[in-house]
Amino acid sequence: MLRRRIFGSAAVTAAGLATMLGWGVVVTVRAERAAPWSGAWQDAPQDTRTPDQLAAEVFQLVQKTCIECHGDAKDGGLDLRTDAGLQKGGRTGRAVVAHQPAASLLYKAIMHDGDLQMPEDAPPLSEAQRRTIRLWIEAGASWATVPGATGGGGTDLDELRKREERPITESERQYWAFTPVVRPAVPAVTREGWSANPIDAFILDAMSRKGLTPVSAADKRTLVRRAYLDVLGLPPTPAESDAFVNDSSPNAWPALVDRLLASPHYGERWARHWMDLVRYADSGGYEFDTDRAEMYRYRDYLVNAFNSDKPYDTFVKEQLAGDEYAPGSDEAMIATGYLRLGPEGGGNRLDAVDDLVTTTSLTFMGMTVGCARCHNHKFDPIPQKDYYRIQSIFYPTTNVDHPLVPAHEVSANRAETQRIEALQKPLRAAKTAIEKPYHQVLVDREVAKLSPYMQEAWKTPADQRTEGQRLNAKQIEDTVGITSLRKLITEKDVVALMPAEVQAKHAAVKAEIGALDDQEPRRLPTARAIGERGRVPGAVFFLHRGSPDARGSAMTPGVLSVARRDEWTFPEPPPDAKSSWRRRGFAEWLVSKDNPLTARVMVNRFWQHHFGEGIVRTPSSFGKMGEAPSHPQLLDWLAAEFMSQGWSMKAMHRLMLTSTTYRMASSDTTANYGVDPENRMFWRMPRVRLEAEVIRDSILLAAGTLDPSVGGPSIFPFIDPDLFEKSSNRDWKGKPDSDPSTWRRSLYVFSKRSIRYPMFETFDQPNLINSIDRRNRTTIAPQALILMNNQMVLFQAEKFAERVAREAGADPSAQVKRAVWLALGRPADAIDLKRGAAFIAGSPKGLAEFCHVLLNLNEFLYRP
Template sequence: MRTALAWLLLPAALLADDLPRQASEILRTNCLQCHGAVQMAKLDLRSRETMLKGGERGAALVPGDPNRSLLYRFAAHFDKPAMPPGGKLQDWEITVLRNWINTGAPLDGKVDGEDDRAALAKLEDRPITDEERRFWAFQPVGRPEPPRVRDGDRARNPIDAFLLHAMEERGLTPSPEADRRTLVRRAYLDVTGLPPSPEEVEAFVNDRSAGAWEKLVDGLLASPHYGERWARHWLDVVRYADSGGFEYDRDWPNAYRYRDYIVRSLNQDKPFDRFIREQIAGDEIAPGSHDALIATGFLRFGPEANIKSEQTRMDELDDILSTTANTFLGMTVGCARCHDHKFDPIAQKDYYRMQAVFFPSKAVDALLVDAEEIARHKEANARVDAAIEPFKKQRAEIEKPYRERILDAKKAKLPNYIQAALRTPPEQRTEGQELNARQVEKTLSVSEEELTQAWTLDDAAAIGEIARAIAELEKTRPAPLPAAMAVAEDGPRPRNSYFLHRGSPDQKGSAMQPGVLSVLAREEWAFPEAQKAAASSLRRKAFAGWLASPDNPLPARVKVNRLWQHHFGEGIVRTPNNFGKTGDKPSHPELLDWLASEFVSRGWSLKQMHRLMLTSRAYRMASDDIAANAAKDPDNRLLWRMPRRRIEAEGLRDAMLAVAGNLDRTVGGPAVHPYIDPSLFQGSSKRTWEGKPVDDPSTWRRSLYVFSKRSIPLPMLEVFDKPDSIGSCARRNRSTIPTQALALMNNEFSLYEAEKFAARLRKDAGTDPGRQAERAFLLAFARPPAAAERAAAVEFIRSSDDGLADFCLALFNSNEFAYLP
């Protein structure tokens, strides 16, 4: 009775005869927008057959068993992702689907949906709403006035006014100024990445003039080592490496020219808007400039696919587009490759319009010399080739009878029918003989080893003389011309690029014209047609103009946020590569906009922005905790004290070299290969590392100049969180793991540098352990030891013959050495 009553109460929609029609209507209304012609997740719900086939997660239907049918489980919100995205179906609709599947999921024909072409065309037209444009990051950069604060003396720098205002509202007290020794060590490590010498420390400590700090800051920003330090931060963001990655991980011997371009540009204080334009379109902006050409290497540093295909080309373009957006816009656009961005107002069409900007570009190894030099180089090589040619012919004549005898012996071992095919003249062979002969001839060869074993003594001596003559001539060959990894185009009329449905090259939609992110462009950005005689389409030049425009709300905000992050430990926006809706909100939005507007008004000068931040009272605060502040703002988001931070991997290695006294401070040049234990890369025959021993002075360069091979990272750097260069890294991990302590204590490099440090102390301070300890503290920590520290150090140094070196190793392993004060 109860069962009959329940059926009477159900709507007629649930009667078995009507289930196929009702299920079809539910699917059409709620599902086909994504899983019809568009086939998101490769799932097509338009027919029973395609539901049984399923998509990326498996079959959508298991007839007769709704609990095993993903269609039902997602619709009932039993599993994730819960569907449809707009909200759960009504209970009766879920019941319809369950009963329909229980009856075997019958379906007459296909679920009626939009015409495929119409459905796909809808994907190419996703408007941006006014509400989406009102998100803070997409608003024009404002120019807020620095707020008034109670402690006006602390707020002479506008940065301090903004920070103090936020602290006063929360009842926080800023930390006092750090002592002068702490400040000078902090500034040197932060600006140049190298510790100050004791003499540099004392010069600042004893300089009591009113502008002593500003003078120190200006001197550090003028140092060539400033560019090296801040280039490292930039190279993380642009995924720089000296090799292509993946299985073959082919070396890029000319990659270093881009790294040196970054160092030069920073040291020259190149305006940041120019810096942007050169890296996106240097070849189009300044065709005759080698520096501008080198700058386009930015577009080349994505991982290099071993197999070239249309799919891998799309992957390369995705890397270029994603890295460009991360680097200059602080936005993640990669999601829009397959569908409209799920969180940010980035249409899939915008993605492919921007892809059209880079589609015509191709990788080139550009020679950095003029046409006359190239011609002279070719002529010189031709002269060497001409001189060598007679010797090659002599060797070939000597080797000819040996090759013939060895080949004849190999042929004699072949089956008779193949020997007959080889003896038959090619024009008289049957089709089968021709096939057999071709296949065998490809495999018949004579190796160098077989030849050398066959030579007579006289012929071996003659060939040895020829080889020596050729080697002498090769020495006269000119050195390879300097070249750079760059990009170029094949003229002003590029091939069409297309909107790709679901990101698949096999599902091309409309041809795309170049464009920019609609949410950031208040009006359509112009992409002029290139002249017929132009070397390229000039699309990248126009796109770079949009990126570097003062009206673009993101590049200035993103860049000053990156500077702030490296000076103060965290960005005002803590997600430096994601200013979108899933990113962090700014802790001080008015300060961020003030800094961005100031940046542009100062001609996009990076050094001026560094100076502004470094000369603030905030930068000079001590890093000590204040209990009352910590209770109200435990994460220090309002910056009431200077955060304590561990020096990154390269800085730690560089500091050891500098303190030990054997750092090679040469700026620029090819990368170096320090020693790496072969056991770390012997598993692959395709990966090599020509490492030099730890005592080879050529490896005592700054870590910026260590060859960055994606598959063979330097262990000392890897263990301290150097990124893998596969993608953009805007903020390094800061792990604390046992292998870090083991590396610092037992690594061959650490032990060697401890010995060099000890030798320096003997030279500087003589044999007295007390003076050695004092000098060691000044070099390592920029301060003299306390009485108790000095006494303990003396006792330890005297405890064994290796006491001084062990003491130096202990200093390298101390927190005070490894952390910014």
């Protein structure tokens, strides 16, 4: 019953067929209309009791009201005398599910939810008592800290804590990634006139120790194309290339770098790199893969952050705790969308928080903390306790749809929505009443497919079922919940059974509901953000072997033990705070000088994208299973410089781009290759195949169709329906390749986890599920097939040809010159002119085919 689908306007049906059991079943539930404003909990009074206080109160309450039946007698197999008995549960299942009152049998019983009603033969609990139990379950549902509740097979808490400790040794703290960042001295330059800044001194010093010599400088056309592709993700236009080549001033290169960093397209390029790390997607994943229409606001936040040169420390703080730093700021709330990017729909809160812990540690610290969920890290000094202390930072979070309009607009919108719903309520009830008998016919058909004993269990009223029937009925419900999308009863199916006069009546009621739907106020713009339920968070426990059934002691928030010099103190939230401030404290540590990882990790990422490989070639794995830095002193110098420059990201780009190292050619030398075939000493610049998005954008730019507008909702370019319609019920609102709305940059293509844009997937775009620090660079046949046969590529090749004909006229030689300029950023040589002109003249579609060929050349597809 957890899976829902809109059925008409009022009810939903979920029908499931469990192939392993051969069942077919339909369950009808009510669907609640989602409000366009943030959660109602924000208006609820805060409870100031701590988890330990709640646990003690509930324990005392249970001993008074429940122990007669659930003590020595163990009615139903449930013993509530100890925490161990509580966690074990009874014959009908677990009595409590931590953090989930609705899934806890004990809570259902005291709420008289269904046939299970407790206390039996006694007055029901008061509202205050029920609320206390609910809060206790939300806080973790444990009596581990309550005196007198740890007997009966429970483990002594002190002994349990001993097992949870894993001391960090001094030698482990001396591992290169965990030592403090100290700015090293810049080596003396040994090559006259080669060093443009300290980067070159470190690179040249390392080369000389290996007996290597740097290759010559790249020519100016190569440099301008390289810089444009690196910084903007777009090649230069012929005019932009000529302007740089013809500028003979000594300041030409630094001036070009500054112009590129000032371009709004810089933010688009570098936002895409960050989106790989944080597994950005516009849909929720899993089997439903629900679209997240408002997610693009976080993507636009990234673009604006890079363009405005937002200091990296602020960038980190806003994404992790924007709501705790500036709850009134739309920008800060949008930034917390980072915490909403993970796949949604798995239903397991622990897994969802694990995804946050794992992604955050990889992205900001370059450490695989997620490996310590079930045991101490096998290779790095990361205790399991560190994992759960960091988990306790993120566990209190709850999803918030933050309105991007003033409060009075929210109130007015809510009131109007409620007015419409009140008018629709009797109409929906009438519609449901009309549908009910025909819907039941379809339900009965499905139930008839069950085995006789399953049919009997399902049809028997819940309060009259035997224990076996109860289990069978529950099994049916569970199966429906898992497989509800496999078979759906639709409104169309129900209406088809109705006589004509009933159909007319049904249509009239439905029309009235629809007319009221049309009067509903517009959906308010919102941001997918994060908040908490109050300043006192619920308890998070150490889980031995990672199992919720092997709970240890309650965790306090903490940071990575091996990476801190002193104990880190988390701030106490003010009395009026709406959250615990744990994420704020964690963010402060990440960007503090006490943490040696954050600056090193980020400057290595800058280096990786400019120079093809990182100084550490495993950018999100700075532990022992990763690679050691090729230039450890350079890495530390860059990290120290990054912090001293106020965490300015543009300053780091400028430093790297203006180095002589960056301006080297990509040619090999036999002597160097024999010593360092992998170019770990950076004695030349590598040629790098462009990413999928840059390839598509370059095609659009060459064709003259690229829409350069920045920001806004995502676009849906055409995807062949055969790729998804026959295998799923998912939808892609694709528009034809001829629609100009699809000609925007690839950054804005809707990122749906279950329907990948074929060109992106073929050219190694990440899977949108995991944090990806470096993309694969494969060479496979489908890449050539996409570029030769894809309809978008063919359409844009035609547009490219139309542009060339417009700008160069009808002469084939002139067309070759213009086409080569536009696609490759250089003048056509003699061979280009001879062969190209003959090719164009030899066919009615010669120009379009020639343009298409240019889009397939390695020279077009690689950064020089």
